[in-house]
Amino acid sequence: MKYALFLGCKIPSRLPAYEASTRAVLAHLGVTLVDLEFNCCGYPARDVSRDAFVVAAARNLTLAERAGLDLLTPCSCCFGTLRHAIRFLDEDAPLRARVAQALAAEDLSWSGKAEVEHLLPLLARRVGAAALVTAVRTPRTGLRVAAQYGCHTLRPSNVSRFDNPLAPTTFETLIRATGATPVDWPRRLDCCGDPLHEANAPLSAHMTRTKIADALASGAEVLCTACPHCHLRFDAAQADSSEPTIRTLLYTQLLGLALGLPAGSLGL
């Protein structure tokens, strides 16, 4: 298995531990990662111009396509954005023409060969939960973990094609593979609040705190994430709060520990 690793903007600068743990875990599991110089996925431009966001996304898809690879991203928002761009390109011929014109300035052209995959489905389906169970050396037995799915990995399901959007099980299966116990918590499919942080900080903070309180009330010891936006939002909300806190752990860190990888290689 070989993918072009699409880290996006947040991970390298704000959450290098996610990059380190992703690389460590995937190398251990025999997934080869190739580094290309991608640009922004297009997510921040979506509120300014649909064309601009699709151009940015299509440029990334084209770079991967030129290298003959599919993209793998650990970021839920990059995943959703790139998948959305493919959908818009597929359904809108005039848009496709405008994007082709924009990319032609750099001698690039998009043909739709490159697929986009998120880390969770890759681990659950391509690598397979069974293979993970076999690879685990130090199971996290007894650890109660709340899975934070991340909206853009899940929804809209006809774009993400990830799992049952109303009752997903993928993340819980992956947690179980590490030996830990997934916790059922009512707000597990809710938004973390991060997209609203710039626009409406109080509302965003309210959403984040509600989720944390719910995870704690459900008996979770760890809030497990698979998106830098969710992860950083939870950490930021708990950094300056007097309310009870919960430990956040990236899924790649949880898995890495279970695989017996050194904590240092996982950014811990």
Added chain:
Amino acid sequence: MSTMLLQTALDVSLVLCVLGLVWRVSAWFRVRIGPDARDVTLSQRVAALLHGAGAVLASRRIFDVLRACFLDVLLLRRLFANEKLRWLAHLLIVVGFVLLLLMHALAAVVTEKLFQGYQPTLAPYVFLRNLFGAIVFIGVALLLVGRRRRRTDLAQVRRPIDAAFVALLGFVLVTGFLLEADKIASPRAFYRMTEQFVGSTDPEKLEPLRALWASEFGVVFDDLKQPIDPRLIETGRELHRDACAPCHTQPASAFVSYPVARMLAPAIGVLDQGRADVWLLYLHAFACFLGLASLPFTLFFHVVSAPISLLVNGAAPNRASSAQEHSAAARASRRALALAACVRCGICDAHCSVAPLARYFGNPGLLPAHKLVASGEFAGGRLLRSRNEQDGLRYEALRAAEAAFLCTDCGRCTSVCPVGLDLEDLWQAGRGDFAAAGLPAPAQWVRERAALAWAESLEADLVQSRASEADATLAPLSADRRSFSRCVQCQTCTNVCPVVAHSMHSDHGVDLTPQKVMNLLRLGLRDLTLGSRMVWDCATCYQCQEHCPEGVRVADIMCELRALAVRRLGAVRGVREAA
């Protein structure tokens, strides 16, 4: 007379240079970027510098600074990591220039003190001067080659004054080589010397010496009998040994100037008559003095600012310099230093994550080097005063603000910057300044009015209310009835919306619900939705879209409406700004 003139010119240039340096360095303590820098006083900033320097000197971080001094400042490690060719070019220029400066320009203060019997016309100095000059020349050539190779369609930040300075550097080199070549070939220079050291300018009497100097030292005499008698040369060699040899070796080792001297030979009579040696010396010296005096005001001020930036970066690495770790005073000075230390190399632009957006929007203001320049203009008050004839007051500032808020803080610019600037901090500060000046992100300025007030101002603005064709491109779903006409107003979207749910428990309420937004579209009242809190507080979690029993793409439409609002409400806002 001429010595006095040159000495005076040198003194004046030195004074101007020192004054310029003081002015530029003082800016590091004066210029304010970022809201947190506004209330910091000059004395606080000086104190922060002394405190920071003291803390570094007294801790183990001094070793980090020494390491940075060696690896980053001397060996240019950060440039090497990104651009090998430019690194080589830069290193050649620095090495050649510094050696020329020490051995040649500062000969009286350096070389003469270190090496007994130094004469610029003796070996190995003749050769070394040519070597150092050639090294600089090759460096400049490589720099230009690299620049051509890197040419992109993205606009680059360049100033004419910086190009002029490079031209000046080239001029100093060329006049230096020409001056040396002229002196080698010139009979006039020959007679000036013999008058002093042989006591004669009589061509007949000097015939043997002339024969030697014509055949072995490159002097061009037009009245010498050809072919030259070898015995005459040998006679000349004796005279030479006594009078000339202490100060002169054969100039053939001047591997640039000597061939140039051969080329000048046919014209040497004219050059001598026109006193080429005098005016070439003046051109060479005055070009150097002009460079010295203008250094603080051009890009080449980076010989001072860039090493300091690299040392600061060594003491407090960028990634760690988050808001909490350093005082507002320290951050303010570091940002001001960044404006002076940026060498406009454009490496950041080449790696910028949002470069495709800059290209798409035709707004180079998104690119780091451009943003840095805008930061300087904002701090100097020029950006807010700028007027674009067609688009009115503050147009440039509006464009710069639009660009600033599209930065994704990916940090690539910071990590590739060869002079170690903490650019992420600079961008954050810049956004704070824009917001404080009434130019915040769209999600903020749209809150200045209620949805109804925005809709009314759109109605009053005929141009904006007619812009429907562009809207279909920008927001195709909301322009097409089929995408929302199936809505049966069942309220499922509203019931699953976390924003609606959370706003019911707080005082940050939304004005509409998703289902009402869809209904306004159905009624053809799209303008009423553009400034709506619901549209702008949508978290794009896609619960609504996922749950809609009719398959209406509610969240996708919300995104479109925001993009449409940025353009249409932004235009209304721009008109107000212009007024």
